Amino acid sequence: QEISSLWIFGFLLIRSTAWTLGLENFPTKFVVANRNDPGPITLTCDAKPEGNVTWRFEGEEVEEGDTRGSTLILSEVDAPVLGEYSCWNGHRRLSSTYLLLEDEDEVKIDSLLSCRATSYDCNFHCRWNNVEFTTVRLGLGRNCTEGEKSCQWITESCPIVPDCGFNFTIPHSLSPYEEESTMLELTAEAIRNLSVLRRTKRFYLRDIVKPDSPQIVGYQEQEQHLKVTIEPPSSWSRPHSFFVLEHEIEYVLKDNGKTGRSSSSLIPKRISKLRVRSRDPFVVSAWSHWTMRITSTSPTLFLSLYSHIYYLCVPLAINLLHCVYFVLWKLYNMSC
Incomplete structure (x- = not known):
């Protein structure tokens, strides 16, 4: 009885750890669902081969969901159905998509992200202060705010070491000799478990200047x-x-x-x-x-x-x- 209980506890611990650390980096392709949105979620296979396309969730063939050609439609989104979905043509894996959940934490961006410039030169530094997340990425510009593919993300991961923090160096193209007229837009995306938190911070470079010691x-x-x-x-x-x-x-x-x-x-x-x-x-x-x-x-x-x-x-x-x-x-x- 005791050995059985220990085995079950160990299994649950390993599974919990795998869940928590399941994403050490941002997936190449992912879809974010909103728990409060009753609409269905559509996943699309990147390839369109001849023949049937089947879908697998975490390696197991999907039984629930509406398959239409190379797309999979999920009507309900909650924790049990979050994770990696892959599309297959026979034994050939075509592509994969992670289904993640929008993080509903209402925490303010200023408590999560602090930025500082030691000069007016070509970069500034930021630190992500919440250690609950396993991977964080920052993108500078309106294209990142609007989630466009042209955004050049800078990603940091901290999957194992506790309290290691996330430190970023962000390049910018502002001229140090011209007065700023437009705020910088810095978008942050962070993953914990299988949920994504997204925030945007707006500021002038001059507002974060803090020289090093003379x-x-x-x-x-x-x-x-x-x-x-x-x-x-x-x-x-x-x-x-x-x-x-x-x-x-x-x-x-x-x-x-x-x-x-x-x-x-x-x-x-x-x-x-x-x-x-x-x-x-x-x-x-x-x-x-x-x-x-x-x-x-x-x-x-x-x-x-x-x-x-x-x-x-x-x-x-x-x-x-x-x-x-x-x-x-x-x-x-x-x-x-």
Whole structure:
């Protein structure tokens, strides 16, 4: 009795897993049915051979349904009849079509899909945030919104690893030098079990711009201030004279531990910590993430070290370790 129960449980578990992970990628051909639509569903065989055409569902010959030549008409659509239908001419498989169900989840697209552009260059990045789905695809343009065959889908799958997420890089053809007048249309389709969720997200590229963290590359001592030299991240659009970034410096005063911020490159001289972030001032974009916080009991010395290593060592990466030793020795002698 116990062995029999375990066998049945194992069989059901395997079947459940196969159902859940049945589609690791989008089928080449599929039809989506709506549970609330009482109308019949018609499946069409791609080939029209001489002789009879028979239909199989998950490998078994279809007994229910109305067969008319190379088409199969299903009057009722529910979970038991979802899956792969194939048409045959004798022992020759002609084509197959998956019958899927429209996902009725009313979740908003903004909670499912988040997008970000690190510059105005030729692509942006999106992440699908719901891990219940096994495969997701994104398509940019009106042709994808309307489901045309010309849509160039970008597909990601995550069938086994839990919480692996879906990350996309979406190319676009917008000119970085022209003002946007039309919103981008990004269509998402996602499969879980044998149901398809479809949503469209509309936005301007400028609304999702968020630069990467900038680089602190040097400083210049003045009477009561430090002038910090900040450069845009390497991923930011060029030329930097045209694609200007504004920077914000956050610092901690060494004397009293108070925190201050500066939108200019000048900060008080006696500080113990600082970090920087950037944004596009013309579209008031989102701020970048803060840089790593620079901490030192001698911030001017630390910034000098940072500057020397950046300008001297990085171009000589083949001798990077020797270069760092040289800079440390040089700054040690300067501070004595």
